[in-house]
Amino acid sequence: MKRIPKATTASLAVSAGLIAGATFLATPAHADPGADAFVGALSSAGLGGIDPATAVSVGQSVCPMLSEPGQQMADVAAGVSDALGRPLGPATMFTGIAISMFCPAAVTSLANGQNPIPFGLAGF
Structure with missing residues (x-):
């Protein structure tokens, strides 16, 4: 049987404790309210069942x-469809919700009567 010196055993225990502590400290204290609102909006629109982290990232x-x-x-909706593995219809709805939640400049421009996205060229 191989003996591990006491100093090595102690340093392994300290290292394990530091890793556990770092993992605990690395977890967020609270979720991002914008991300939570986005996931909630998706759910309200009937687009549930998407991993929240994936939904926010996409x-x-x-x-x-x-x-x-x-x-x-x-094209963006098609990319969203591919990323989520969902049909184009729900992906288009997802894209619209993402624009309303994550693109405040585009929403503000629309509210001011400007068209920040060339919808005529987008097939709409």
């Missing part, structure tokens, strides 16, 4: 995709 990717030159909303 939702937050919508605005940057829309801002790319020449990008069309239909």
Whole structure:
């Protein structure tokens, strides 16, 4: 039987304690209210059953995709469909909710009568 020196055993115990403590401290103290509101809006729209972290990640990717030159909303919805593994109809609804929740500049522009996204080019 191989003996482990006491100093090594003690340092392993300390290391394990530090890792456990770091893991505990790394967990968020509270969830992001914007993310919670987004997941709630999806659920209210009948788009439940999506992993919340995945939903938020995909939702937050919508605005940057829309801002790319020449990008069309239909293409973004198709990308969302692929990312979520959902049909295009629900993915389009998801995309609209993501825009309303995560793209405040686009929503403000629309409220001011401006069109930040060329919907005519997007197939709408």
